[in-house]
Amino acid sequence: MSHLRAVPNGPTGPSTAPPRSGSASSVRVEAPGKVNLFLSAGAPGPDGYHPLTTVFQAVRLIETVTARRQSAQNHGTVTLTLEEPDAAVPIDASNLAVRAADLLAEVTGVNEGVDLLLRKRVPVAGGMAGGSADAAATLVACNALWGTNLPLPELSALASRLGADVPFPLTGATAVGHGRGDLVTPIMTRGSYHWVFALAEQGLSTPAVFRRFDVLPGAGEPAVRDIPEALTAALRAGDVRALADSLHNDLQAAAIDLRPELARVISVAEEAGALRAIVSGSGPTIAALVEDAGGAQRVSRALKASGLVAGVLRADAPVAGARVVG
Ligand code: ATP
Numbered sequence: 001m002s003h004l005r006a007v008p009n010g011p012t013g014p015s016t017a018p019p020r021s022g023s024a025s026s027v028r029v030e031a032p033g034k035v036n037l038f039l040s041a042g043a044p045g046p047d048g049y050h051p052l053t054t055v056f057q058a059v060r061l062i063e064t065v066t067a068r069r070q071s072a073q074n075h076g077t078v079t080l081t082l083e084e085p086d087a088a089v090p091i092d093a094s095n096l097a098v099r100a101a102d103l104l105a106e107v108t109g110v111n112e113g114v115d116l117l118l119r120k121r122v123p124v125a126g127g128m129a130g131g132s133a134d135a136a137a138t139l140v141a142c143n144a145l146w147g148t149n150l151p152l153p154e155l156s157a158l159a160s161r162l163g164a165d166v167p168f169p170l171t172g173a174t175a176v177g178h179g180r181g182d183l184v185t186p187i188m189t190r191g192s193y194h195w196v197f198a199l200a201e202q203g204l205s206t207p208a209v210f211r212r213f214d215v216l217p218g219a220g221e222p223a224v225r226d227i228p229e230a231l232t233a234a235l236r237a238g239d240v241r242a243l244a245d246s247l248h249n250d251l252q253a254a255a256i257d258l259r260p261e262l263a264r265v266i267s268v269a270e271e272a273g274a275l276r277a278i279v280s281g282s283g284p285t286i287a288a289l290v291e292d293a294g295g296a297q298r299v300s301r302a303l304k305a306s307g308l309v310a311g312v313l314r315a316d317a318p319v320a321g322a323r324v325v326g
Pocket of ligand 1: 123203
């Protein structure tokens with residue numbers, strides 16, 4: 001826990017704002033990473049954004065943000081400490097957690113600052129929205145610590161200003177995303193699903209994957225596809241085999257074009273008994289859906305033995321969205 005960077009809140013909070021504060025001295029919030037069960041992307045609009053239709057599922061890879069009231073010495077700043085200092089994420093004002101605290105302070109007029117402690121469990125730049133989960137957790141934590149008490153729809157609107165993937169971890173569970181993926185509607189599901197995630201040594205940049213998607217033949221049809229009825233029916237029934245048949249990711253070809261070895265990782269997982277393996281979001285994490293805990297063990301073992309992956313994680317899903325745990 002050695003990284004500490006003080007980031008002045010600066011001119012963002014109006015100086016005339018009344019002091020306002022919750023009663024706790026610290027608030028701990030957990031928020032989940034995600035896998036996309038379905039992702040269809042259209043051609044980018046004039047604003048450069050790709051319209052998406054997607055189905056998110058929150059997985060039990062949990063980011064934890066603890067927001068602490070500040071000592072007099074730091075008062076009015078947003079500071080960030082990483083629990084594992086070598087995590088490959090920025091610790092300055094570009095960190096999504098810091099940006100989330102700054103944004104909430106700006107719109108609510110709070111100027112008391114906060115010390116954030118971040119524990120990361122979602123692979124960085126892995127297509128599993130770890131940074132977005134950190135931002136969502138920070139919004140919830142600061143909202144409670146500062147006593148600003150914005151309701152969920154308002155937090156969600158702030159979340160989408162921080163990034164297209166930030167609203168979903170506020171909601172969690174399983175949800176459809178429209179727009180840039182930021183207009184989130186929960187959907188009904190039954191049962192629990194087992195995932196094995198194969199991690200890559202090097203992350204992939206989401207914008208780079210979209211750029212490759214744009215130049216691949218056949219990609220970027222103007223209209224996004226609707227979510228197949230078979231997928232929502234599989235989720236409603238808790239039918240893991242039918243869900244496996246319906247998994248789809250339009251970004252998969254682009255991610256594999258950038259990282260051809262991902263195709264071999266998919267084959268290893270499926271040959272070891274995964275019902276399906278796909279690129280998670282913009283990759284490079286491969287998400288393998290398995291039937292049960294035994295299947296998860298076999299697929300994990302095969303992936304580790306393949307020498308193709310930097311690590312393997314197992315997680316069940318769906319899990320709840322950002323929530324205060326202490
Ligand atoms: P998405 O699936 O939303 O596209 P991702 O899971 O691929 O995102 P992240 O782990 O969120 O990727 O990180 C993407 C980049 O964002 C990182 O390379 C990092 O530089 C930057 N970043 C900023 N804040 C954070 C954070 N709190 N955690 C992780 N990365 C962060």
